[in-house]
Amino acid sequence: MLETGIQLFINGISLGCAYALITLGFVLVINAIGAVNFAQGDLVMAGGFLSVVFAEFIIANNPHPITGVGLFILPLVLIGMACFGLLFSMVTYTPLKSCPPATVFISTIAAGLIIQHGINAGFGPEPQIGPALISSGTLAIGTLTLSKQQIAIIVSASFLILCVGFLMNKTQLGRQLRAAAQDPEVAETIGVNGAQCVALTFSIAIALAGAAGLLLSNQFFITTSDGGLFMLKAYIAVTLGGWGRLDGAVIAAIAIGLFEVIVATLVSYILAEALLFVALLLILLFRPSGLFAEAIQRRT
């Protein structure tokens, strides 16, 4: 009983950690440009497919059969998606930076459509299975057996989250990013290049989305139509965690993952989904400005 409980808990945390990466990227963009990146979910999916492609390439070019190349692929996916993030911001944000935030919302919806159906045209709608992070196996602690895979997901996601936390809070670059997010005009006057900051933020955010795609693609497979739900969960997590707050968003995302796994295991996945939306609507009904105080003033 206890073992099942702990196993369930680990499952939930590992899903939650992947959600936290998605949400972290989502909220970084919100803070930088005051708008929602509606394509964040599709970018997760794109990251998943990129991992599939990398894994196939590595396995095809390696004479020895290997499993668990995920950890090796992770940096490649991060770099690949970060580069794509620069392109993404150049197309969906740069031409629209003087427009109201709702405009960027729409341009990212459009970009999401192109990404989703572009990949669909290439790979088809069938689920693909991504690489495992490490070769599978279990870890025995006393009577407890834990899947190494899950642990690897939690460890690598936590590592990335801590990296972002360190970058934003402890480095000069992070301070510049936050300054540019808080007040672009004032930041410009003290020598921060606002446009570069936004581009960099997009590229970090999308790299995180790609990493989440890799982490999710083995256990849950990856389908071209998955993006919408990933985005929705990040959106809900940001609302629960306090609009614009990084720490709140990460905690809320982990809570959502945990909640989803527990309800889905005990009752059904559909109930988990439905309850999540109902909870969201109830919160917005009673707390129209979100569950916790907003970190930044909304600019709309």
Place this chain on the structure above:
Amino acid sequence: MMALLSQRSFVFTLATILIPLCFALNADTYSQRIMTLSGIYAIAAVGYHLVFGRLGALSLAQGCFFGLGAYSASLMGVHFGLSFFVCLLFAIGFTALIAALIAIPVLRLGSHYFALATLGIAQLTLLVAINWTKVTGGANGTYGVPQPDLFGKTLSSSTEILLLVWFILALAVGLTFWITRKPFNYQLTLLRDLPEIAASSGIDIGRWRLKLFLLSAVFGATAGALQAYTIGVVSPATLEFQIMVSILAMTVIGGKNHPTGAIIGAILLTHLPEWFRFLETNYLIAYGAALLITIIIIPNGIVGIFNNFIINRVHHNLKSLLEDGKKIISYPTGLSLKIKNVSKRYGGITALKNFSMTLDSGQIVGLVGSNGSGKSTLINIITGLQRHDTGTIKLDDQFIEDAASYKRSEKGIARTFQTSLHSYDLNVFEAVLACSRNNLGIEEREQKTHRILQESALISRAGVMTNQLSAAEARKLNLCMALVTEPKILLLDEPAAGLSSAEQNFLSNQVRLLAQSGLSILIVDHSMDFLLPLADRLICLNEGSIVAQGLPEEVLTNSKALESYFGMPKS
């Protein structure tokens, strides 16, 4: 009707309905089917443009209304064998009811939460449709939706269905034009771009939002019902995000601020998969690309290109009204404003502490105080844009502190704003017209607008777009928008800031005349040169409390006032 026909925009819209329809009537069955689909989506998109374009609210529920309409109509048709017309009415009623329930919590949300909440509702509806198999038919949907019938006759040919759909589209467009007729269209623009001005000019924002949201639901449901009856099946696909995205793309590409845009967008995008056949089922790539290109290159869509042609700006045809010299503006006299013990705190900061004052008819009271002393908070509280914590506000013998902003405006409180407010889609005349009193006929409203602009020497700029005004002109416009509501109490928030001395003189003369005609006026300003000769009484605020009040010269010599505001050391 004649009035409508004289509007270029209406004629333009009529043409975008009739010309494609004429082509479609002579086309083959397949083309007619696609044009029927265009008409169906156009109905949904016309509804969506009301919320997204006119209100500027990023709703993601239009696809949900579409699906609700499709399900409720066709399930009635399949299970109870009712006629199409009855099913359609049921679908409209049911969807409107759901929309009304959603509207209560959702319409007051800020834009990002509004988008998320409407998306959440859509997802929840989709889950219900897939999993409530007994009623909806589950993931496979329900087949055998009958063909539409009218007066007992089944409409089976593609031409008949095409005509039915486009007739309903014409009705929907007609209703849209009627609801957004002049001057309500300007009020809508004002409440979208400058909600605070709109609220303090007597425009009931909540009611407009509800009205247009419900109307969008009605149009969405109608379109959904028509779609299910046309293809003979209803499935969860009608509730999927693709439908929402398609409607959004049509509205944006065609032009989100005008019903014609919705029609053009719908026709274009339903034909797009035909032109991009090589994309097969991935035609949404083309939708995405078209949407992205449109929003970058022509943010107001295709119709936006022809904007100047379509929209008649109203001031041109008014030259004849001018020279009769008749006094058409009246400021009813004899009202006083009594504020008693009003307090307001923001978190730990006290903005106002037990503030009391009386403003009598014909009186000009000046309010001075350093920045952050609570002056703007006071004006916001009097006009209802902010809620106070304790205290009462009385207009003559009526307590008004619980009334909504627009109600206070109706009772005769008007204000100007400190920040220069630019609206993007109105010219000077239209902006003032939008603020004129709702109980007047359109001609009277136009006359009053004209007279006010004349009195404020802004009439020569009547046709200029509001975002092209100089700072001084923008202040004048702001005052005109307040005056056209025919107020009894006028609150001016730093009206002289940034004005040259000649402009200040013009303004003081105007204010003096207004006071002589009976208005009670409260002026917040920093310019002593402006305020001293003008004010009958001066109140000096510091940290939310009155430190001195009385005749201007008394306040000027009051040591507390000198210390707190004028920055002089204690003598």
